[in-house]
Amino acid sequence: MCLNRNSEALLTIVEETARGAFYLFSGNVLATVLSAACGIAVARLLGPDLYGAYSLAFTIAGFLMVFTGLGVNSALTRYISHQYGSGGHGVLAVMIKTGTLFVTLESLLVYLLGYLFIKDLSAWLVNRPELADSALILLPIVVSQAIIAVSTGVLLGFRDAKRMAFISIAQQALRLLLAPLLVILGMGLTGALLGNTLAYIFSTVLAALYLYKYYLVVSGATGPRTRKVLFEMIMYGAPLYASGVVFTLVDVYRNALLSRIASDYVVGSFNAAYRFVTLITIITTPISTALFPAFSRLSGSSNVEDLRRMFTISAKYTSLVVAPVTVFAATMSREFVAVLFGRGYLELTPRFFALAALNYLYVLLGHMVLGSFFSGVGKTRVNLDMMLIYSAVFALLAPALSSSHGADGLLYAIIVANGVSVIYALYIAYREYRVKLEYYSTLGILTASLISSIPAFTLSTSLNVTGALLNLLKLVVSGLLFLLVYSTLLPLLRVVSKGDVEFVVDIFSSIKPLKPLVKLVAKYEEKLLSTRLVPYKPR
Numbered sequence: 408m409c410l411n412r413n414s415e416a417l418l419t420i421v422e423e424t425a426r427g428a429f430y431l432f433s434g435n436v437l438a439t440v441l442s443a444a445c446g447i448a449v450a451r452l453l454g455p456d457l458y459g460a461y462s463l464a465f466t467i468a469g470f471l472m473v474f475t476g477l478g479v480n481s482a483l484t485r486y487i488s489h490q491y492g493s494g495g496h497g498v499l500a501v502m503i504k505t506g507t508l509f510v511t512l513e514s515l516l517v518y519l520l521g522y523l524f525i526k527d528l529s530a531w532l533v534n535r536p537e538l539a540d541s542a543l544i545l546l547p548i549v550v551s552q553a554i555i556a557v558s559t560g561v562l563l564g565f566r567d568a569k570r571m572a573f574i575s576i577a578q579q580a581l582r583l584l585l586a587p588l589l590v591i592l593g594m595g596l597t598g599a600l601l602g603n604t605l606a607y608i609f610s611t612v613l614a615a616l617y618l619y620k621y622y623l624v625v626s627g628a629t630g631p632r633t634r635k636v637l638f639e640m641i642m643y644g645a646p647l648y649a650s651g652v653v654f655t656l657v658d659v660y661r662n663a664l665l666s667r668i669a670s671d672y673v674v675g676s677f678n679a680a681y682r683f684v685t686l687i688t689i690i691t692t693p694i695s696t697a698l699f700p701a702f703s704r705l706s707g708s709s710n711v712e713d714l715r716r717m718f719t720i721s722a723k724y725t726s727l728v729v730a731p732v733t734v735f736a737a738t739m740s741r742e743f744v745a746v747l748f749g750r751g752y753l754e755l756t757p758r759f760f761a762l763a764a765l766n767y768l769y770v771l772l773g774h775m776v777l778g779s780f781f782s783g784v785g786k787t788r789v790n791l792d793m794m795l796i797y798s799a800v801f802a803l804l805a806p807a808l809s810s811s812h813g814a815d816g817l818l819y820a821i822i823v824a825n826g827v828s829v830i831y832a833l834y835i836a837y838r839e840y841r842v843k844l845e846y847y848s849t850l851g852i853l854t855a856s857l858i859s860s861i862p863a864f865t866l867s868t869s870l871n872v873t874g875a876l877l878n879l880l881k882l883v884v885s886g887l888l889f890l891l892v893y894s895t896l897l898p899l900l901r902v903v904s905k906g907d908v909e910f911v912v913d914i915f916s917s918i919k920p921l922k923p924l925v926k927l928v929a930k931y932e933e934k935l936l937s938t939r940l941v942p943y944k945p946r
Contacts, residue, residue, distance in 0.1 A: 417705075417713045421720060422914040424701045427568035429918050431693030434572020439689060441579035448587040449599050457596045460541060463533040464600055467542040468549055470532055471521045473655055475514040475553040478644020479506045480560030481699075481782060485643060487564025488700035488783075496625040498636070503622045505633045506640055507557050514553035521546050544600040551607040558614035561621055563700055570617050574610055581606035646791035647782065653794045657801060661817060668809050673755060677814045679748055680759035687767050690732060694725050695779045702783025711840070718780055718842040722773040724911075726852050727897070729775065733767040734856040735889050738863050740764070742885075745878040755814075762818040769829045771849045777832040780842070789835055793828045800824035851902035859893040894928060898935040908932050 450458045483506050487499055521528065525543055530536040555574060562571045585605050589598030665674055698721055705714040736743065740757040748756060767774075781789040801824040808816030836842045863885035872878060897903045908929050915925045 417716060418913075420701050420704055420717065423566055424697045424721075425914045426918055427566060428693045428697040429915075429921065430568040430572050431696055432690065434568075434575050435689050435693055438572075438575040438579045439686075441576065441583050445579065445583040445586055448583065449590065452587055452590045453596060453599060457599075460535070460538060460596055461599055463535055464538055464541045464545055466533050467521070467525070467528050467538075468545045470528070471517050471546075471549045472552055473652060474517050475549060476510055476556055476644075476648065477513070477641055478646070478648035478787075479510050479640050480556040480644070481647045481787075482506070482640035482644040483557065483560040484564040484700055485703045485782065485785065486640070487561060488566070488703035489706060491565065491625070499625040500622065501633060501636050502640060503561055503618070503625070505637050506560075507554070507618065509637055510553050510557050511550070514550045518546055518549050521549060541596060541600055544597060545604055547604050548607040551611040554611050554618075555607075555614045558618040561618055563696065564703075565621050565624075566700060567617075567621075568697065574614050574617070577613055578606055578610035581609055643785065643787055646787040650791050650794040653791075653798055657798050660802065661805070661821075664805055664809055665814060665817060669814050673814050676752055676755040677759050677817075679752055680744070680756045681763050683743070683747060684736070684760055684763040684767075687729070687732060687736065687764070691725075691729055691767070691770070691775050694728075695775050698776060698779035699782050702780050704783075706784040714784070715840060715842050718773070718776060718836070718840075719845060721776045721779075723845050723848050725775045726771050726849065727903075729767060729770040730852050731856045731859065731889070731893050733764050733770070734860050735863060735886065737761040737764040738860040739867055739882055739885055742867060742878045742882050745873075746875045746882065749875070750873070759814065759818065762815065762822070766822055766825050768853075769825055771853055772829050773833055773836075773844055774825070774829045777829065777836060780836060781832070784840070786839070789832060792835075793832050796831055797824045797828040800827045848902050851897070851900045855893050855896035855900060855902060858896060859889045862888040862892060894931065895935060898932050899938070903932060903936075905933065905936050908936070 449461060453461060483502060486502055490499060522543065525546070526536055526539045529539040529542055555578075559571050559574060562568075562574075582603055584602075586599045586602030589602045592598060594601065665677060669677065701717060701721075702714065705717055737760075740760040741753065744752050744756045744760060773780075778790055778793070781787065801820050804820040804823055805817055808820045810816070812819060833844075866881060866885050866888070870881065872881060912925055912929050915921050
């Protein structure tokens with residue numbers, strides 16, 4: 408699709424989405440670094456035994472968090488982004504007030520149940536009844552996280568990505584400050600857990616202040632009855648909430664299968680690969696999060712054409728970023744593992760890592776966009792159907808494939824299950840809204856990514872080095888080679904046009920940290936586009 412400027416509203420939405428994704432990405436990166444630093448500091452201060460207890464204590468709070476919210480935060484995002492600016496302030500005020508009150512009371516109920524049954528939960532979930540008192544220290548984060556989720560849902564609806572990112576950064580910075588400090592002051596495991604709880608409470612206060620600020624923006628107008636509004640939000644959010652619960656259950660089922668077919672070494676190698684490959688979500692999550700309110704704003708019969716164009720644009724530009732990252736990560740899996748985990752993981756983890764990374768290639772079929780698309784247009788039942796299809800296919804394939812191929816079989820099952828669910832969602836999107844992918848661009852992006860991986864693969868296989876520093880150097884050199892070849896092939900294969908380059912420059916011109924880099928790359932792309940080494944692609 409050669410983007411033009413016929414729809415100023417659509418261009419504005421795309422620009423705001425790109426800016427929001429950048430802020431969320433920056434916040435995620437910084438928050439992840441701070442969180443990792445906190446984990447490392449606490450691990451070193453506590454030692455292996457107490458750090459094990461520290462980690463297990465989070466399991467109980469994490470389990471209870473599953474039962475909070477019921478998707479109300481997503482409902483707030485959808486309705487605020489859809490109605491704000493169109494005179495629906497009275498409805499939004501009631502929604503914010505009702506949603507916040509409901510989630511707070513519901514999370515307090517979950518907290519109370521957790522408090523009453525903490526010993527049973529400690530015995531059942533982690534087989535450590537003696538951890539009950541430690542788990543109690545963390546229990547307030549169940550309520551805190553629920554309120555933070557409501558606040559970020561409201562902020563996302565009002566397109567305030569900066570404050571969303573700041574809440575996450577503040578939370579992790581406080582964890583890094585308080586948890587190690589209280590351990591150093593002699594409070595040991597109790598201090599580490601208390602530091603986390605205090606960090607959550609302080610960040611909850613910040614989130615509540617932001618929430619109140621936006622409530623004042625829309626308050627004062629007359630709105631509908633509270634009961635009706637609450638029912639509408641729960642009906643919208645329930646499928647999304649159920650999807651999260653199903654995903655958690657599938658994760659438990661996967662780990663149970665893995666524990667039965669594999670040794671502790673294989674389990675450790677598998678989980679190390681699977682957890683690290685999810686770092687790709689540092690890129691994918693901000694984009695899909697920012698797309699959610701964008702599709703919400705475009706939902707409605709009068710915006711069908713813009714909705715379709717937004718889907719096509721989003722699928723193409725997310726593929727341009729995520730597909731090459733995925734291919735590079737899979738190609739250089741051995742080097743990534745050597746740098747992050749050490750030589751002890753080099754036997755199995757690189758293969759697991761490469762297989763797990765392949766799931767992110769479904770971005771070429773709109774995987775990153777489809778969830779946000781259906782949430783934005785209010786068809787959250789499709790999101791649940793996607794998860795149910797994924798779960799059913801995985802449950803059917805995983806036992807047989809893991810029996811014949813071991814841990815690799817689990818990854819094969821995950822890849823197939825993801826593919827089936829994505830194809831189903833893409834079919835529904837086409838049937839209901841006639842949205843389309845640019846299949847020429849899809850094939851071109853995949854081709855460019857695969858060709859660009861050849862120099863990296865050659866370097867990886869021909870130059871064997873030991874030590875984290877030398878492998879890191881290999882990654883840097885290979886990454887630069889990959890980026891050079893990829894950025895060269897895109898215009899030569901006519902995956903990007905001059906209109907694409909101009910559009911990218913326009914939407915990123917308001918993001919000052921990226922502006923110089925974007926302009927530099929744009930000049931290189933425009934120079935290549937002036938050549939005729941490859942015939943111009945048909946439109």
